[in-house]
Amino acid sequence: MRPAIEVAMLRRSFGGRAVLDGVTFHVPWGSVTGFVGVNGAGKTTTLHCLLGLERGEGSARIDGAAYSALREPLRTVGFCPDALGAAAGASARAHLLPIALRAAVAPDAIDQMLGAVGLAGARGQVRSFSLGMRRRLAIAGALLASPRILVLDEPFDGLDPAGRRWLSALLRAHADGGGAVLLSAHALDEIEPLLDRLVCLHDGRTRFEGDADAFLRRHAAPVVIVRSPEPERLGAALREAGAVVHGRPAGALAARGLDPERVARIAVREGVLVTELSPRRLSLSAAFAAAIGEGG
Structure with missing residues (x-):
């Protein structure tokens, strides 16, 4: 079976400086894969290239195809960005509505999803939300079209302990149900119990890819x-x-x-x-x- 995500020899430069230098890894179905590295290692750039938000050399495929070639991209992969990027003055429902329309999801699903992520009672504009509420809204956007693949950039930021437990259980259940999760996070010790696999990026290169326990046996x-x-x-x-x-x-x-x-x-x-x-x-x-x- 082809992997859920496959990145091969991905390269990206800015101003003559190599940000990604042959990044290579894959994410199997049924797994939670941690994507870790210090600030500036190239994690977000890799995710943006994978999702067609930036252009790079090499190959980045989701379920066997480039993002631009996916027939139903939002139903295939859900993305939780590091920054929400909500329109000025938008409510939570208004933020999710364009995602629902692009994914051909019934508008009623928006209210159901807001309830599922703990925002059923959220009122007012998104810009007045706490960081934790904005995180939950970004996660709602990733989940709205029920994709089998989830790509999440720092999804735990701003969540309180209860929210972190909720998200960990959600991601574990998604993988155990046959889906795939690629998870970027700074709080490594917090996500360790959740991980099946680990991809370590440093200076734009893949330093390790494989079983998370194998990494710990090797380096710990x-x-x-x-x-x-x-x-x-x-x-x-x-x-x-x-x-x-x-x-x-x-x-x-x-x-x-x-x-x-x-x-x-x-x-x-x-x-x-x-x-x-x-x-x-x-x-x-x-x-x-x-x-x-x-x-x-």
């Missing part, structure tokens, strides 16, 4: 917190075994590079009492920082 080496009455002796033994060891308060050590069982065996071999042995893992944001710092 496990840390073992171990506490002992003899931290100096235990630390020396762990370093000799190849661990990177840092001191913590109250006789604790943070050992990176050895699993808990190996740490325990070293302690037994050395005859050192251990009063705590706690495996921990780096967060997704820390793993990403490590990955781009390695330059690979």
